Amino acid sequence: MSQLKRTPLFEVYKQSGGKTIDFGGWELPVQFSSIKEEHHAVRSKAGLFDVSHMGEVxxxxxxxxxxxxxxMTNDVSLLKAGGAQYTAMCYEDGGTVDDLLVYKKADDDYLAVINASNIEKDLEWMRKHADGEVVITDVSDETALLAFQGPLAEEILQSLTEENLQDIRFFKFKDQVTIAGVSVLVSRTGYTGEDGFELYCRAADAEVLWSSILEAGEDLGALPCGLGARDTLRFESNLPLYGQELSQTITPIEAGIGxxxxxxxxxxxxxxxxLKEQKENGAPRKLTGIEMVDKGIPRHGYPVYKNGAQIGMVTTGTQSPTLKKNIGLALLLAECCEPGTEVYVEIRGKQLKAKVVSTPFYKRPRG
Structure with a gap:
C-alpha cells in the first residue's frame, strides 16, 4: 500500500486534534471539532481550511x-493581470478533464489551480497539447494553500496585514502581500458560498500563517476546519466537486457550469x-436539487426513479447543517427536472419519495 501524501501542516493537525482520513491519496483532516460546528462557524463567523493538496501549475x-x-472552455483572453477565472478543460466528447481556476499574473504568465486527485492527469493533458512556446511547471510541492472563509474573515485577516483587503474584489488577486510576516498571493474566489480569501504561500511558511490566523481570530470564533465542512458548505451553495458533479462522463453544461x-x-x-450544441439546445441530462419527502438521506451514487424507471443518480447528498433537511444534487434526465416533480431515491433497497427543488440550497445574505 502506497504511503499517503501529507501537506506541510500535517504536524499541526496532530497538535490540534484533527481527525485525518485518506482523501484521494492524501492524509487530510476531515474535522477538528465536529463537521456541524465547523460548518456553522464558516456560515456565521470564520473557518480556516488547509487545501495545500490542490495542484498549482x-x-x-x-x-x-x-x-x-x-x-479552456472559458475565454481566457478576457482576463487582465490580477484577475482570476473559473473554467474547465474538456475532452473532445465534452466530458470534463477537470474544473479549475486560472490566475493571470502578467502577459505570458499564468497560474492554474487544479484538483488534487487530477494533478498527474491534468499535467499530462496540458503537456500533450503544449508547443515550444509554453513552459509548464508543476509548483504544487513548493506551494501551500489556505482558505479562510466566512463573514468575519476579512476583519480577522485585516488585523494581520497593512494591505487594504477591500481592494481585492471578487475573482481578483494580489501577489506578494505580507500577512503575519509571510509573503502571500491573496485571492477572493471561495468554495463555501461565503466571502473569504485563498492564501498561497511557500510551503515552509504555512505553519506560521495558519497559527497566526487562528490566533487572530480566536476571540471572534474562528475555527480550524476539515474536509467534511468544506464539502457540506460547497454542496449547499451548489458548487461542483470533481468526481461527483463533474467527471470524464459529465459535461460542464450538464453539471450546471455553462x-x-x-x-x-x-x-x-x-x-x-x-458543448456548443448542448449550450444552445440543452443537454440530455441536468444537475438538479432534490429534497427528501420520506425519511432518508440521499448519498452519492444512489439511483433516482420516476414512474418506476431510473432517470439518473445522486451525485452528492447529506443532511444540510444550515437547512436541517435531507437534500441532494442529482444528475437526471433533463425532462424530469421541473421543480416540484416527484421522484424516488433508492436507499438501502427501498424507493423513498423525494421532490425536485431549485438550487442553490443556500445563498449568502447580502448587506
Whole structure:
C-alpha cells in the first residue's frame, strides 16, 4: 500500500486534534471539532481550511494565451493581470478533464489551480497539447494553500496585514502581500458560498500563517476546519466537486457550469462542438436539487426513479447543517427536472419519495 501524501501542516493537525482520513491519496483532516460546528462557524463567523493538496501549475511563455484558449472552455483572453477565472478543460466528447481556476499574473504568465486527485492527469493533458512556446511547471510541492472563509474573515485577516483587503474584489488577486510576516498571493474566489480569501504561500511558511490566523481570530470564533465542512458548505451553495458533479462522463453544461463555457470565443477549444450544441439546445441530462419527502438521506451514487424507471443518480447528498433537511444534487434526465416533480431515491433497497427543488440550497445574505 502506497504511503499517503501529507501537506506541510500535517504536524499541526496532530497538535490540534484533527481527525485525518485518506482523501484521494492524501492524509487530510476531515474535522477538528465536529463537521456541524465547523460548518456553522464558516456560515456565521470564520473557518480556516488547509487545501495545500490542490495542484498549482505555472504556465509561462509567448504561447501561453493561445495554449490556454485551446484547452479552456472559458475565454481566457478576457482576463487582465490580477484577475482570476473559473473554467474547465474538456475532452473532445465534452466530458470534463477537470474544473479549475486560472490566475493571470502578467502577459505570458499564468497560474492554474487544479484538483488534487487530477494533478498527474491534468499535467499530462496540458503537456500533450503544449508547443515550444509554453513552459509548464508543476509548483504544487513548493506551494501551500489556505482558505479562510466566512463573514468575519476579512476583519480577522485585516488585523494581520497593512494591505487594504477591500481592494481585492471578487475573482481578483494580489501577489506578494505580507500577512503575519509571510509573503502571500491573496485571492477572493471561495468554495463555501461565503466571502473569504485563498492564501498561497511557500510551503515552509504555512505553519506560521495558519497559527497566526487562528490566533487572530480566536476571540471572534474562528475555527480550524476539515474536509467534511468544506464539502457540506460547497454542496449547499451548489458548487461542483470533481468526481461527483463533474467527471470524464459529465459535461460542464450538464453539471450546471455553462457560464464557464464560451463556445462563441474566437479561439477553438477542445470539446467545443459538443458543448456548443448542448449550450444552445440543452443537454440530455441536468444537475438538479432534490429534497427528501420520506425519511432518508440521499448519498452519492444512489439511483433516482420516476414512474418506476431510473432517470439518473445522486451525485452528492447529506443532511444540510444550515437547512436541517435531507437534500441532494442529482444528475437526471433533463425532462424530469421541473421543480416540484416527484421522484424516488433508492436507499438501502427501498424507493423513498423525494421532490425536485431549485438550487442553490443556500445563498449568502447580502448587506
Amino acid at each position: 505555472s504556465i509561462k511563455g509567448k504561447g501561453s494565451l493561445p495554449f490556454l484558449q485551446r484547452l 457560464f464557464a463555457v464560451k463556445p462563441n470565443k474566437e479561439a477553438e477549444f477542445i470539446g467545443k462542438e459538443v
